[in-house]
Amino acid sequence: MAVYRIYTYPERILKHKAKEIKNINGGLQEFIDNMYETLHFASGVGLAATQVGKENALFVADVPVGEDKRKIIAVINPVIVESEGESSIEEGCLSVPNFRVKVKRAARIVIKGYDRNGKDLVLEATDLLATVIQHEMDHLNGITLMDHASLLKRDAYIKSLKKESK
Ligand code: NI
Numbered sequence: 001m002a003v004y005r006i007y008t009y010p011e012r013i014l015k016h017k018a019k020e021i022k023n024i025n026g027g028l029q030e031f032i033d034n035m036y037e038t039l040h041f042a043s044g045v046g047l048a049a050t051q052v053g054k055e056n057a058l059f060v061a062d063v064p065v066g067e068d069k070r071k072i073i074a075v076i077n078p079v080i081v082e083s084e085g086e087s088s089i090e091e092g093c094l095s096v097p098n099f100r101v102k103v104k105r106a107a108r109i110v111i112k113g114y115d116r117n118g119k120d121l122v123l124e125a126t127d128l129l130a131t132v133i134q135h136e137m138d139h140l141n142g143i144t145l146m147d148h149a150s151l152l153k154r155d156a157y158i159k160s161l162k163k164e165s166k
Helices: 026-041 128-138 149-165
Strands: 046-048 056-064 070-084 087-091 097-105 108-115 121-127
Touching: 026 046, 026 056, 026 070, 046 128, 056 128, 070 121, 070 128, 087 128, 097 128, 097 149, 108 128, 121 128
Parallel strands: none
Antiparallel strands: 046 056, 056 070, 070 108, 087 097, 108 121
């Protein structure tokens, strides 16, 4: 297994749209294992393929859901088929270190896609899991937290990055 480098804002790859995965094979399964490894190494709750520089429509998540329970998922070619309600949680992102912003999302979603073995997958999600999934699907569309931030917040963050690199 391997830990991938996680690309960070403002690296261009984060703006790329992921492409549909046509071939679910051993190579992809190895990639998924490495995505989990990378996610856990970085202590994150979700990771999209575009964050490690691959334009694959795929994300993994490992999210606490209630006491002592976790939902661990890998979803290939995810599509939101139902969404309702509204929820606003302060989010962070492995690709935008030291930055947090509240994002309005649907409170409940149903997604469709494929699991790591290529089997049809339908998943209903609420609360934190719904937020994480929508956040990861944003990544697959080339959208980061920075696109949800106010101009003021974004400018302040860019300034802080410049200071760091000096
Ligand atoms: Ni993120």
